[in-house]
Amino acid sequence: MKITVQAGPKVPLSSDLLVVPAYARGARGADIDPSWRAILPKSVLGPVRTGDFKGALGSRTFAHSPDGKPSERVLFVGLGPKRGVDGNVLRRYGGIAGRVSQATAGKKSIVLLPTSGKRLDAVGRTRLVAEGLTLGSYTFNDYRAVEGASRIENCSVLLPDSEGIASARKSAQLGMDLADGVNLARDVGNAPPNDLGPVELADRARRAARASGLKVRILDEKAIEKEGMGALLAVAQGSVRPARFIVLDHQPSRPDGRPPLVFVGKAITFDTGGISIKPGAGMADMKFDMCGGAAVLGAMAAIGKLKPKRRVIGLIPAAENMPGGRAYRPGDIIKSASGLTIEILNTDAEGRLALADGLHYAQRYEPDLIVDVATLTGACVIALGKHFSGAFSNDDKLCRKITEFASDSGEPMWPMPVTSDYVRQIRSDVADVKNLGGRMGGAITAAAFLSQFAGDGPWVHLDIAGTGNIDRANDLGPKGATGVAVRTLVELAERY
Numbered sequence: 330m331k332i333t334v335q336a337g338p339k340v341p342l343s344s345d346l347l348v349v350p351a352y353a354r355g356a357r358g359a360d361i362d363p364s365w366r367a368i369l370p371k372s373v374l375g376p377v378r379t380g381d382f383k384g385a386l387g388s389r390t391f392a393h394s395p396d397g398k399p400s401e402r403v404l405f406v407g408l409g410p411k412r413g414v415d416g417n418v419l420r421r422y423g424g425i426a427g428r429v430s431q432a433t434a435g436k437k438s439i440v441l442l443p444t445s446g447k448r449l450d451a452v453g454r455t456r457l458v459a460e461g462l463t464l465g466s467y468t469f470n471d472y473r474a475v476e477g478a479s480r481i482e483n484c485s486v487l488l489p490d491s492e493g494i495a496s497a498r499k500s501a502q503l504g505m506d507l508a509d510g511v512n513l514a515r516d517v518g519n520a521p522p523n524d525l526g527p528v529e530l531a532d533r534a535r536r537a538a539r540a541s542g543l544k545v546r547i548l549d550e551k552a553i554e555k556e557g558m559g560a561l562l563a564v565a566q567g568s569v570r571p572a573r574f575i576v577l578d579h580q581p582s583r584p585d586g587r588p589p590l591v592f593v594g595k596a597i598t599f600d601t602g603g604i605s606i607k608p609g610a611g612m613a614d615m616k617f618d619m620c621g622g623a624a625v626l627g628a629m630a631a632i633g634k635l636k637p638k639r640r641v642i643g644l645i646p647a648a649e650n651m652p653g654g655r656a657y658r659p660g661d662i663i664k665s666a667s668g669l670t671i672e673i674l675n676t677d678a679e680g681r682l683a684l685a686d687g688l689h690y691a692q693r694y695e696p697d698l699i700v701d702v703a704t705l706t707g708a709c710v711i712a713l714g715k716h717f718s719g720a721f722s723n724d725d726k727l728c729r730k731i732t733e734f735a736s737d738s739g740e741p742m743w744p745m746p747v748t749s750d751y752v753r754q755i756r757s758d759v760a761d762v763k764n765l766g767g768r769m770g771g772a773i774t775a776a777a778f779l780s781q782f783a784g785d786g787p788w789v790h791l792d793i794a795g796t797g798n799i800d801r802a803n804d805l806g807p808k809g810a811t812g813v814a815v816r817t818l819v820e821l822a823e824r825y
C-alpha cells in the first residue's frame with residue numbers, strides 16, 4: 330500500500346474508503362473536527378448525529394452512502410475524549426485505518442488527519458498516523474501460494490489545509506521509515522525456521538544494511554571462534570547450521586562525538602531446548618526466538634534511514650538450538666568470550682549464553698548505553714503476561730527512563746529488580762556461573778546472569794518473551810511477530 334499526504338479541503342473525497350476520526354464526549358455521543366464536519370455531507374454523518382456511535386477509543390463503525398458520495402464506504406474511528414488524544418492514540422488511529430484499508434477491496438482510501446493531539450502539530454500528527462498506517466496494513470503473505478483478499482493500493486492522509494504540507498510529507502516519510510523497520514522485524518520473525526537459520530538471517534541483515542546505508546560485518550564460525558565466543562558456539566554446536574555474529578554499524582557523516590549506543594539482540598532461529606528438549610505443544614512458536622535479534626535488525630535498518638547524529642551499533646548473535654550427537658549437554662562447562670566459565674545445567678537456557686558473548690563484544694565500543702533485547706524467559710510471560718515487556722537494569726533510574734521512552738513509543742515495559750541476591754542464585758560450585766537460577770524469579774535470575782557480562786557501564790535488558798509475538802491481531806498488526814522494541818530502540822537512538 331502506497332501512502333501519500335495531501336491537503337484539503339479541495340481534494341475530492343471520492344474513494345473506496347473514507348476514514349473519519351471522532352472524539353468521545355460522554356452521553357452526548359461523538360464529536361467530529363469542525364474542519365472535517367464542514368466538508369462531509371449530512372447523509373454520512375448519521376451514526377455521529379444520532380449518537381449511536383460514541384467515539385470510544387478504538388471503536389469503529391461503518392456508514393454507507395447510497396449515492397456513493399463522497400465515498401460509498403465511510404469508517405468512523407473513535408479516538409476517545411479529545412483531551413486524551415496523544416501520540417499513542419494517533420498511532421492506533423492510523424493502525425485501524427491501515428488494517429481496514431488492507432482488508433478492503435479497491436484502489437484508494439482517504440484518511441482524515443485528526444486536528445487534535447497533545448503537544449503535537451499537524452506535522453507531528455502526520456508522522457504518527459503514517460507510522461500507524463504502515464504498521465496496521467502489514468500482512469505476512471510470503472508463503473501463501475494463493476493470494477488472500479485484495480486490498481487498497483493507495484492511501485492518502487488528508488490535512489485540512491496546505492500549510493506546512495512539505496514538512497508534513499517529510500514527517501510522514503519518517504513515520505514510514507520507522508514502521509518499515511518494525512515490519513522488517515516482523516517479516517524476519519514470521520519467517521519459518523526451515524528458511525531462516527543464522528546464515529539466512531545474516532544474508533537478510535546484509536541486504537537490509539545495504540539498503541539503509543549501514544556498515545555490516547558478519548562473523549562466521551571461524552571468526553566467532555577467534556573471538557573466543559565459546560558460549561554462542563556451545564549453543565550452535567548441536568545444529569548442522571553454523572552460528573553467525575552480525576555487526577551493524579550506523580556511523581553518522583557528522584558524528585556528535587558522544588559515545589555510541591549498542592543494541593544486542595538474541596537470535597535463536599529455532600529453540601528446541603536442545604538436549605533439555607521442550608515438550609511438543611507450542612514448540613512451533615519457538616521460531617519466534619529470534620525476535621530480539623529481529624528487533625535490533627529492524628531498528629538498525631530504520632536508524633540507517635533516519636540518520637540520528639549519534640553512532641549506534643547493533644549486534645546479533647545467531648544460532649539454532651538443536652539436540653543431536655554433537656549438541657552441548659547439561660553438566661558441560663564452557664568458556665565465554667569474557668573469560669568467565671559457565672556450568673550448563675539446562676540447554677534450554679541458551680539465550681543468555683548467546684547474549685553473554687554479545688554483551689561482552691559490546692564493551693569494546695565503550696558505549697553510553699547497552700540495551701539487549703531477547704525472548705529470554707517463560708517466567709517473564711508468567712510475571713507480566715503478554716502486554717508488558719520486562720525491563721531490567723544495573724541502574725534503577727535508567728530503567729525507569731527507558732520505560733518512559735517505551736511508553737511514548739507505544740511499547741509498554743515494566744521495571745523489574747536485579748540485585749546481588751539474584752546474582753547469588755546463579756553462582757556455580759564448579760564454574761564461575763551457572764546458566765540456571767532455580768525455579769523462582771526466573772526472569773530476574775536470567776537478567777542477573779546477563780549482568781555478569783554487561784560490564785560496569787549503563788545496561789538495560791528487555792525481556793520480550795511475552796510481547797514478541799501475539800496470538801490475535803490487534804490494531805497495529807496481525808497475529809504473529811509484533812516487531813516489539815524496534816520503536817523504543819529507534820526512539821533511544823534519536824533522543825537518548
Ligand code: BES
Pocket residue numbers: 600602618675677678679680704705706707708710765766771794795
Ligand atoms: N526461548 C525460551 C523462552 C521463551 C519461553 C520465549 C516462552 C517465549 C515463550 C528460552 O530459551 C527458554 O527456554 N527459557 C527457559 C529457561 C529455563 C530453562 C531456565 C524457560 O523460560 O523455561
Ligand code: ZN
Pocket residue numbers: 600602676677678679680
Ligand atoms: Zn530455550
Ligand code: ZN
Pocket residue numbers: 597600618677679680704705
Ligand atoms: Zn530461547
